[in-house]
Amino acid sequence: MLSYLNHVFIEQFDLWIVLGFIAQAMFTARFLIQWIASERARRSVMPVAFWTFSLLGGSLLLVYALHRRDPVFIIGQAAGLFIYARNVMLIVGEKKRTLAETESMEIPHS
Template sequence: MGAELHWLDQPLTWLFWTGLHVTGWKLIGYTGALMFGARWLVQFVATRRAGKPVIPRLFWYMSVIGSLMTLSYFLFSAKQDSVGVLQNLFPSFVAVYNLVLDIRHRGWRRERATH
């Protein structure tokens, strides 16, 4: 008798029409990867608005959440890929560190700069 798959490792039947094998863990991984990539769009928009290079706090939140989601995919899914773990472990620590520094420097409710 084989081991039963964790419910997040089972294929999502409502996505069978796509022809892709998508599991709950893959959905978490996809969402994390999209969030981690989309943070650059957030940074671009903030820089355009400010007229100078800036990194908004949302960038760090998206970095933390995105890297932790993709890290959890590589750690806990049936994939358990050590390359993916290593690839996402360091960015997770760096993003958390930078978020903590940003909060310490500007406070929880930072004030907007007036021009």
């Protein structure tokens, strides 16, 4: 067991492993962000930062999975990216519609 752990955590350690840990930390941070936002609101909410961290962390994890040539990890991360990107697109679209509605409701100055 010690030989296995030495190989996994010491011998194969390189910049790709560092990237993998950074990506995983980003991906995990999204849950902390969502939890904190929900606690503050005293209801379940999904802040924009959740989707931003999902997209960034998922993209970096996909790069890492491609480097590792892990088909399970590649498919899992690639599929998630579509969902994260779509949610970001929906948020941007909603903000544009809200802005357009606000501008159309402004009272003209005389």
